[in-house]
Amino acid sequence: MTVNDDVFTNWKHREEIAESMIPLIGKLHREQDVTVLVHSRSLVNKSVVSILKTHRFARQIAGEELSVTETMPFLAALTELDLGPSQIDIAMLAETYKADSRGLSVAEFTAEAVSGATGPNKVERSEGRDVVLYGFGRIGRLVARLLIEKAGSGNGLRLRAVVVRNSGGEDLVKRASLLRRDSIHGQFQGTITVDEANNTIVANGTEIKVIYSDDPTTVDYTEYGIKDAILIDNTGRWRDRAGLSKHLQPGIAKVVLTAPGKGDVPNIVHGVNHDTVKPDEQIISCASCTTNAIVPPLKAMADKYGVLRGHVETVHSFTNDQNLLDNYHKADRRGRSAPLNMVITETGAASAVAKALPDLNAKITGSSIRVPVPDVSIAILNLQLATEADREEVLEYLRNVSLTSPLRRQIDFIDSPDAVSSDFIGSRHASIVDAGATKVEGDNAILYLWYDNEFGYSCQVIRVVQHISGVEYPTFPRAAV
Template sequence: MTANAQPEQNQQSDWNDKVALAQEMLPLISQLHRNNDVVVSIFGRLLVGVKDTDIIKSHRYARRVTDRELPLSQTLPILRELVDMNLGTASLDIGRLATGFEKSGETDLRAYLDRELAEVVGKHSENEPTDVVLYGFGRIGRLLARILIAREATYGGVRLRAVVVRKNGDNDLVKRASLLRRDSVHGAFDGTITVDEENDVIWANGTKIQVIYSNSPAEVDYTAYGINDAIVVDNTGRWRDREGLSQHLESKGVARVVLTAPGKGDLINVVYGINHDQIDDEKIITAASCTTNGITPVLKVINDRYGVEHGHVETVHSFTNDQNLIDNFHKGSRRGRAAGLNMVLTETGAAKAVSKALPEFEGKLTGNAIRVPTPDVSMAVLNLTLETEVDRDEVNNFLRKVSLHSNLRQQISYIHSPEIVSSDFVGTTHAGIVDGLATIAQGKHLVLYVWYDNEFGYSNQVIRIVEEVAGARPEIYPRRLEAAELK
C-alpha cells in the first residue's frame, strides 16, 4: 500500500459514514415536520426538502460558528429525542441545541431538551392560515408567489389565494403561468405548474391561485372566491400614499394592505427586524425599498455599538424594468440610456428612508445610486464617520457574530471570501450581506460593503412582514440574542 493510500481510504470511509448518518436523519426530519409541524435548521440553514448531501454541507457550515465542523453524530441523537417529545409548532435549530448541550457539561440529553424546549411541548397551532392576495404579478409579485407557496408547505401560516392583474390578451393566463414557471435570473420553479384556463386558475404544487382580472383595486369582491380577511400585497407601485392604497380596503374580503415600495405621507415604512413591532393594528403597511432593507439592519447595529455621526450611502444597483433597453425617451434623468450598455447615475431615496425606520438617523445620511448592467444583486457602500475609533478586525468579528447569533441573523449575513462576486448572492434570503474583506477602518472612519439580492432578498423581507401581520411568524428555539448582548 502506498503512503497516501491510507488517508484516501480514511477520507472515503469518513464520507460514507456521514452519508449513512444523514440518511438516518432524513425520515426523522420529515416526521417532525409532518407530525409536529416542526421545522429543523442548523445555525439558521433550513433542512426543508433536503438531500443527504445538503445535511452534510449544513454541518460543515457550522465552522463559521464553532470553528469546527459539527459532527452528525452530535445532532442525530437530538433528532431521535425530538420525535419522541410532544412538540408543537416551532422552528428548532439543532446546531445550537447540540453546541449548547456540549457547553452545558450535562450528560442527560433528554433532560436538557425538556428544559430548553419547555415552551414548545404541547404548543400546537390551531389557527387557520391567513389568505394572501398579490395585486400585480411582475418581478417581485412572482417571487412572492414562489416564496408563499414554499412557506405554506413548510409552516402553513399564510396561503396564497389569488393574483389580481389587468388582462393583456387571450393568452394572458398561459403567459403569466409560464413566467412563474421559468425565470432567467432565479431559475425554474421548484415543482409543477398547470393552468385551468376555463376557471382562470394557476395550480402550483397543489396550491390553487385564482387569477382575477380587474382594472381597479376597489372593485374586486374577494368573498366571491371564498377569500376573507385577506392581506393584499400591492407590488405594482402605482399607489404609494394612504388615499391610493385605501382603495384596496374598499373591496370585500380585504383586511390589511402591504406595499412593496417606500410609502409616502404618514404611512409606516417597515424594515422587518428593525421596526416591525410598530405595525400593531395598522391597516396599510409599506415594506420600504430593497436598498433600505439591505442597509438599515447593518446601520442599526453599527450605530448601537459605535455611534454614527454622519455618512454617505452609494448603491451600485442592478438595472430595473423602468430603464430602457436601448436609448429612447424616458421621463427620468439618464434612465433613457441603454441599461445593458451603461452605468447610469441616478438618485436613491434609501438614505433618507432609513430614518423612517430608525429616527436617530434623521439628517445623518446622504445617498446616490449607480445602475449597472447586471439583472440582479446590488451593493451598498456605507461610508460612515463614527463617534468612536474602530478596528477593522473588531468590527468584522462583531458583524460576523451578529449574522450568526443575533435576532437579526435573517437580515444580516457576513462573508469573508476573496472570490465572491455578485452572482454568488442570487437567491439569498438575507436582506444584506457584509463583505468582510472589503471593510475599511481608520480612526473614526468606517467603510462597509453590503451586498443584497434586490429581488429575492427583499421579497423574503416582505413575506416576513406579511407573516407578522398574519400572526404567523414561526417561533425559533433556542431563543436568539439581541445584537447588543453580543460580546
C-alpha cells in the same frame, strides 16, 4: 486503505446521516409546523447534498465546520418532544450545548432550550391566513414561490389569488410559465398545472385564482371565497394611503406594499421595527430592497459603537424600470441602455432610514449606480462612529450578530476572498457582510453589504406578512439580546 479512501468513507457516512434526517425534518414540518434550521437556513425540502452543503457553509460564518454527526442527535431529540409551531436551529443547539458545563444529556438540554415551544408554552397552530398578490412581476412571482414553499404544513399563509391585467391570448399559460421558469432563480421546485376553464394555476397543490382587473375598486374578493386576507401590492402604482386604500375591498383586511411608502404609510424593515406595527394598522410598506439591506447592519453598528453620520452608495443591478436600449424615459439617465451602461440614479434608501430608525440622530445620505447585472447588488455603507474601533473587533461583532442576535435572519456574514455578486443569488438574508472588504480605521468604518435585491427582499416581505398575520412563529434557541 488510503487517506483518500478514509475521506470518501467519511463522506458516505455523512451522506447516510443526512438522508436519515430528511424524513424527520419533513415530519416535524408537516405534522407540527416546525421548521428545522442550520444557522437560520431552512432544511425543509432539502436534498442530501443541500443538507451537507448547508452544514459545511457554517465555516464561513462560525469559523469552523459543522457536521451532521453533531446536529443529528439534536434533531432526533426534537422528534421526541410535543412541539408547537416554531423554528428551531439545530446548529445553535449543538454549539450552545458545547458551551454548557452542567453535564446534561442531549435530550435534557434540547428539551430545556426549546421549552418555549412545548407544553403550555407552545403557540397554537394557526388556521391560516389568506393572501392575495396584486401584480405578478419579478417580486410578485418570487413572493408566490415563497408562499407556496411555506404551505407544506397546511397552516400559516395561503396564497389564494393573483390580480393582473389581462394581456390577451394565452395570458394564463404565459404567467404560469414565468412562475415555472426564471432565468435568474431557476426552475420552480415542484409541479405547476393550468386550469384555463377556471382561471386557476395549481402549484404544488395550492390553487391560485387569477383575477383579471386593472382597477382594485372593482374586485369583490369574497366572491372567490377569500376573507380577511392580506393583499400584497407588487405594482408600486400606488404608494400613499389614499391610493393603497383602494385595495380595501370586501375580503381584504390589510395591504402590504413592496416599495417605499409615502406620507404617513409606515415603512417596515423586519427585524428592526416590525414590532411597531399597530394591530389595527391596515396599510404598511416593506420599504425598498436597499433600505432592508442597510438598516439592519446600521442598527447593529449604532447599538455597539454609535453612528454620527453616514453615506450609502449602492451599486445596484438593473431593473425593469430601465430600458434595454436607449429610449425615452421620464427619469434622468434611466432611458439609456441598462445592459450596456453604468447609470447614476437616485435612491430613497437613505431618507427611508429615518422611518425605520427614528431614534438614530445621524444624518445618512445616499446615491446609486445601476450596473449591467440582472440581480444582486452591493451597498457600501460609510460610517463615522461615535467611538473608535478596531477592524477585527468590528468583524467579530458582526459575525456574532449574524449568528446569535435578533438580527440573525437579516444579517449574514461571509469571509471568502473570491466572493462575487452571483454567489448571493437566492440569499434569504436582507444583507451579507463581506468581511474581506470591510475597512475600519479609528472612528471610520466602511461596510460592504451584498444583497439579493429580488429574493432576499422577497423573504423580508414574507416575514413582515407573517408578523402582521399572526403566523410568525418563535425561533429557538432564543437569540442573545
